[in-house]
Amino acid sequence: xxxxxxxxARTAMQSGTANTERWLLEYEPEIPRQIEPLMGWTSSSDxxxxxxxxxxxxxxxxxxxxxxxxxxxxxxxHEPKRRSISYSDNFKHSRVGQWTH
Numbered sequence: 817x818x819x820x821x822x823x824x825a826r827t828a829m830q831s832g833t834a835n836t837e838r839w840l841l842e843y844e845p846e847i848p849r850q851i852e853p854l855m856g857w858t859s860s861s862d863x864x865x866x867x868x869x870x871x872x873x874x875x876x877x878x879x880x881x882x883x884x885x886x887x888x889x890x891x892x893x894h895e896p897k898r899r900s901i902s903y904s905d906n907f908k909h910s911r912v913g914q915w916t917h
Contacts, residue, residue: 817864818844821877822891839877841869841888 820842824835843864852859871877874890881888905911 817846817887819881819886819888820844820891821874821881821888823874823893825893839871839874841871841877841881841886843867 821839822842823837823839826833826836845860845862845865847860847862849858849860851857869877869880871880878888878890880886
């Protein structure tokens with residue numbers, strides 16, 4: 817069973833950077849999920865799919881995996897391209913574009 821070590825991206829509903837600084841070790845599912853016939857819920861008998869371990873750094877997560885003999889795959893995060901624009905930049909005298917309202 818292979819574990820994924822990655823830094824989760826922020827959700828679409830998040831404007832901040834909560835839960836994006838720590839690294840997560842998660843197991844890949846061994847058995848596909850099954851649909852329970854009565855209620856229609858998805859279930860799995862794979863208990864490791866419920867396990868999530870949080871680490872402060874990538875090195876700590878890798879050290880834990882090697883110490884416990886866990887096969888792992890490290891996924892490097894994609895850093896977002898952010899432009900730092902403030903609201904007051906709309907009213908600068910040196911603004912390139914003109915007001916269009």
